[in-house]
Amino acid sequence: MASAVNSKELLEAHVARTGGKIRTRFPPEPNGYLHIGHAKSMHMNFHLAFEKEAVPRDRRETVFRYDDTNPEAESKEYIDSIREDLEWMGWKPVQTTYSSDSFQLLYDMAIKLIEGGKAYVCHQTKDDIFKCREIAKVNAADPNANAGDPCSPWRNRPVQESLDLFEKMRTGQMGEGSATLRLKMDMTSPNPNMWDQVAYRVRYIPHPHAGDKWCVYPTYDYTHCLVDSLEDIDYSICTLEFETRRESYYWLLEALDLYRPKVYEFARLNITRTVLSKRKLLKLVKGGKVRGWDDPRMPTIKGLRRRGYTAEILNRFCEDIGVTRNDNLIEVEKLEHWARSGLNVSSRRVMGALSPIKVTLSNLEEAREVEALDVPFAPERGSHKIRLTKTLFIDASDFRREDSKDYFGLAPGKMVGLKYCSATMRCDEVVDGEGGKDAPPAELICSLGDLSQEPSSEAASAPAGDAGGGETAKRPPVRPKGNISWVSAEEAVRAEVRLYNHLFTVDSPDDKWEEQINPESECVMTGAVIDPSVLEKEHSVGTPLQLERIGFFVVDKDSTPELLVLNRTVTLKEATGK
Numbered sequence: 093m094a095s096a097v098n099s100k101e102l103l104e105a106h107v108a109r110t111g112g113k114i115r116t117r118f119p120p121e122p123n124g125y126l127h128i129g130h131a132k133s134m135h136m137n138f139h140l141a142f143e144k145e146a147v148p149r150d151r152r153e154t155v156f157r158y159d160d161t162n163p164e165a166e167s168k169e170y171i172d173s174i175r176e177d178l179e180w181m182g183w184k185p186v187q188t189t190y191s192s193d194s195f196q197l198l199y200d201m202a203i204k205l206i207e208g209g210k211a212y213v214c215h216q217t218k219d220d221i222f223k224c225r226e227i228a229k230v231n232a233a234d235p236n237a238n239a240g241d242p243c244s245p246w247r248n249r250p251v252q253e254s255l256d257l258f259e260k261m262r263t264g265q266m267g268e269g270s271a272t273l274r275l276k277m278d279m280t281s282p283n284p285n286m287w288d289q290v291a292y293r294v295r296y297i298p299h300p301h302a303g304d305k306w307c308v309y310p311t312y313d314y315t316h317c318l319v320d321s322l323e324d325i326d327y328s329i330c331t332l333e334f335e336t337r338r339e340s341y342y343w344l345l346e347a348l349d350l351y352r353p354k355v356y357e358f359a360r361l362n363i364t365r366t367v368l369s370k371r372k373l374l375k376l377v378k379g380g381k382v383r384g385w386d387d388p389r390m391p392t393i394k395g396l397r398r399r400g401y402t403a404e405i406l407n408r409f410c411e412d413i414g415v416t417r418n419d420n421l422i423e424v425e426k427l428e429h430w431a432r433s434g435l436n437v438s439s440r441r442v443m444g445a446l447s448p449i450k451v452t453l454s455n456l457e458e459a460r461e462v463e464a465l466d467v468p469f470a471p472e473r474g475s476h477k478i479r480l481t482k483t484l485f486i487d488a489s490d491f492r493r494e495d496s497k498d499y500f501g502l503a504p505g506k507m508v509g510l511k512y513c514s515a516t517m518r519c520d521e522v523v524d525g526e527g528g529k530d531a532p533p534a535e536l537i538c539s540l541g542d543l544s545q546e547p548s549s550e551a552a553s554a555p556a557g558d559a560g561g562g563e564t565a566k567r568p569p570v571r572p573k574g575n576i577s578w579v580s581a582e583e584a585v586r587a588e589v590r591l592y593n594h595l596f597t598v599d600s601p602d603d604k605w606e607e608q609i610n611p612e613s614e615c616v617m618t619g620a621v622i623d624p625s626v627l628e629k630e631h632s633v634g635t636p637l638q639l640e641r642i643g644f645f646v647v648d649k650d651s652t653p654e655l656l657v658l659n660r661t662v663t664l665k666e667a668t669g670k
């Protein structure tokens with residue numbers, strides 16, 4: 093079995109090259125956008141791995157590597173987006189590399205392997221290889237099975253023949269699929285990764301980074317360990333499905349007598365109600381199920397960012413879930429928890445109504461100005477002024493035609509408080525619109541009461557003289573239980589508000605994931621109104637806002653000077669359906 097242990101010479105040479113610094117790498121393939129699983133991997137490679145090994149800060153280094161061995165799936169768009177996301181997440185690699193920058197070296201090593209009798213050019217088709225693997229499987233399960241010979245008929249061809257053919261592969265004289273370079277590993281091993289892996293295949297397709305220089309491309313398995321070694325990585329950290337590939341990883345490094353990094357595996361992150369696979373996410377994008385890779389419902393870094401998540405929130409989440417080798421299905425509520433805890437501090441408060449109902453304050457002669465803190469528990473963050481005018485909007489959810497005990501909103505004849513005004517408002521009249529009583533009212537006629545002067549209803553009905561001394565006892569006014577938000581109808585800023593729900597209807601989307609897509613994952617409220625103070629301060633794309641009593645929001649890139657577009661990041665409290 094291949095050994096992971098470096099000789100003293102290899103180790104000394106490695107340390108001489110790194111100057112004793114400990115190096116990890118983050119190696120995404122540019123075949124899609126990064127998602128929150130990659131956030132975990134970055135957190136691990138740029139931070140946690142060092143913490144776990146108690147590596148001092150000045151001795152840590154992380155290489156950011158594009159693992160770009162599949163030109164058919166990779167593109168410049170993905171290359172650029174990955175770099176942006178890595179920077180946005182706040183990680184600073186010591187170096188940015190591309191596996192494809194090593195194509196020449198990898199090719200030279202392949203020749204060395206052929207010369208050493210450790211690789212051969214093979215002409216088996218995919219089908220042939222599959223059949224041989226089936227035989228190897230039976231043989232591995234039972235040494236007496238005698239299922240036949242699992243080896244390629246070209247396995248023992250002369251070295252020179254393989255060298256000539258490999259040269260032909262490189263110079264474009266072999267058709268796609270007509271030849272591969274295979275490693276002469278161990279067809280009797282119980283580990284299928286040892287069954288003569290394919291190291292090179294012919295592909296007449298330009299490469300997004302290397303251009304059209306090559307028509308033979310190394311496979312992931314061949315490339316990954318070699319580049320890890322060439323880059324002098326100390327800890328090569330990958331997800332658990334790669335565990336069985338350790339043996340082949342070390343086989344190849346041993347075959348070339350190269351420095352061997354330490355391989356560690358950790359569990360892949362899965363989050364409920366979403367999928368974390370670039371292949372599936374690409375399908376959602378291509379199938380028009382979402383607005384693109386950066387759709388606020390997507391678990392991509394770009395999607396989460398557009399949804400209002402910050403790098404800090406994502407990294408706190410990664411810190412919280414830590415690293416484990418157990419199956420890792422994390423409840424999406426945990427992510428939302430970290431969003432709330434971060435946004436509660438960073439988002440300034442404004443009032444708004446998603447489905448506005450007009451209110452006329454019959455007894456308000458002159459507009460009043462009130463002041464509200466931008467962040468209630470942080471006066472140093474400033475305040476804003478809001479005008480209470482004769483006509484207002486309130487949200488439809490704050491009015492019901494029928495009152496009930498557990499309802500603190502407005503109802504016919506009922507009084508509620510108005511947020512930030514020490515005032516109450518009583519609904520005196522309901523004006524129905526075209527939809528009659530089945531639709532929200534067209535308008536509510538209300539009267540304003542001053543909370544400081546409003547006589548207590550109890551005090552008014554109390555029998556005189558019962559407080560002794562012949563004087564009516566002064567009792568505090570009855571404060572309404574509900575304090576609703578409002579927006580001046582005269583000054584309201586129109587907004588489109590997008591509310592999001594989970595992308596999938598089940599916790600763990602399975603083989604039928606495409607049927608488990610939530611058809612109601614987005615709800616667009618086109619007629620929302622927001623207090624004009626929203627425009628007085630920072631409101632560029634990405635600005636976090638809390639619409640009071642409604643949720644945490646962020647300004648979306650679809651905003652125009654005429655129309656503010658907000659995405660709801662999360663509701664204010666856990667599990668409110670609102």
Ligand code: ATP
Nearest residue numbers: 119120121129130132133330331360361368369370
């Ligand atoms: P996908 O299936 O989404 O394409 P991948 O593993 O092929 O994922 P890469 O871009 O090649 O994705 O991965 C870069 C690094 O991120 C790898 O080290 C990989 O192990 C890690 N990674 C990818 N997805 C996850 C995940 N869900 N949880 C933790 N780490 C992940």
Ligand code: MG
Nearest residue numbers: 119120121159
């Ligand atoms: Mg990969």
Ligand code: MG
Nearest residue numbers: 121123370371
């Ligand atoms: Mg992949």
